[in-house]
Amino acid sequence: MDNNITKIKTHHMNTYGYTYNVLNHKKHKKELLKIIANVPLKPLKEGNDNIAHTDWYLPKETRREYFKYFFKNILTDYAEEFCKLLKVKKCTVRNYWFQQYKKNNYHGWHVHDAHFSAIYYIELPDKNMRTEFKDSVTGKIESINVKEGDIFTFPGHLRHRSKLFNSKKRKTVIVFNLTYSDDGPQDDT
Numbered sequence: 001m002d003n004n005i006t007k008i009k010t011h012h013m014n015t016y017g018y019t020y021n022v023l024n025h026k027k028h029k030k031e032l033l034k035i036i037a038n039v040p041l042k043p044l045k046e047g048n049d050n051i052a053h054t055d056w057y058l059p060k061e062t063r064r065e066y067f068k069y070f071f072k073n074i075l076t077d078y079a080e081e082f083c084k085l086l087k088v089k090k091c092t093v094r095n096y097w098f099q100q101y102k103k104n105n106y107h108g109w110h111v112h113d114a115h116f117s118a119i120y121y122i123e124l125p126d127k128n129m130r131t132e133f134k135d136s137v138t139g140k141i142e143s144i145n146v147k148e149g150d151i152f153t154f155p156g157h158l159r160h161r162s163k164l165f166n167s168k169k170r171k172t173v174i175v176f177n178l179t180y181s182d183d184g185p186q187d188d189t
Contacts, residue, residue, distance in 0.1 A: 010137055017144055017154040018085065020078050022120065025149030028073060029122050033172065035066040036098055044099075048108020048161075052170075053100040067096055070174055074120070078151055079178075088182040096176035101129070101165040109134060112156035114177030124148040125169035134159045153178070 022028060042058055044051040055064060079091045094114055099107065100123075119131060130143040131152070136159055146152045154160070156177060165171060 015155055015158070017152060018082065019144070019146060020081060020151040020153070022074055022078075022149050022151060028069075029149070031069060031073075032066055032122055032174070035069060036100070036172065039064075039066070039098075048106075048110070050105050051099050051107060052102040052105050054097060056097045056099075064096075066098060066174070070096075070120070074151075075176075078118075082153065082178075083180070086180060088180040090182075091178050091180045094177045094179055096174065098172065098174045099162075101162060101171040103165060103168060105162075105165045107162040109159050109161045111159055112177050114156035115180055116153050116178040117156045118151050118153040118176050118178060119146075120151045120174040120176075121146060121148050121171075122174065123170055123172040125171065126167045129162070129165055129167060129171050131160050132163055134161070 036053075039053075039055055040058070041053055042055060044054050044056055055062065075093070079093075083089065083091050101107075121130075124130065124147060127147070130146055132141050132143045133154070134141050144152055144154075162171070
């Protein structure tokens with residue numbers, strides 16, 4: 001080992017997560033679930049993941065009607081509010097997918113390659129099935145107090161998971177990654 005290399009020092013810095021409550025969620029839930037039901041069944045079972053239904057591995061050219069609905073009826077307002085909150089000019093969705101969990105499904109610890117990741121909880125039948133976050137330094141695990149109809153947004157580098165699902169009901173989420181840009185002059189306020 002080279003003695004000229006400085007060891008990394010850890011600094012604790014708080015970070016933020018953001019909750020956005022979707023207006024008219026019950027109406028949107030009904031429509032989105034109807035559209036998602038028409039997507040070819042594609043379970044994901046590999047490594048740390050066992051998910052009943054997702055479009056993650058469907059070809060990119062596959063039409064994603066649920067996202068067209070989501071974009072028009074929910075995402076546009078959310079993105080405008082989120083950009084205002086961050087004081088940035090533009091938020092861009094880099095990618096998106098849905099996931100449906102049934103009994104004995106899970107999504108292991110992972111991170112996303114984006115400034116922010118967001119989860120829209122279309123169906124969340126049990127508060128114990130909320131996404132969990134793990135502090136990479138301390139190992140502390142916690143879940144955020146979200147409910148069905150919320151979009152929870154968090155820094156993409158935060159380790160998170162959907163733990164083993166034990167409900168007889170179903171959990172459905174739309175997940176998307178965001179980047180932001182602020183091309184204007186910088187100020188210190």
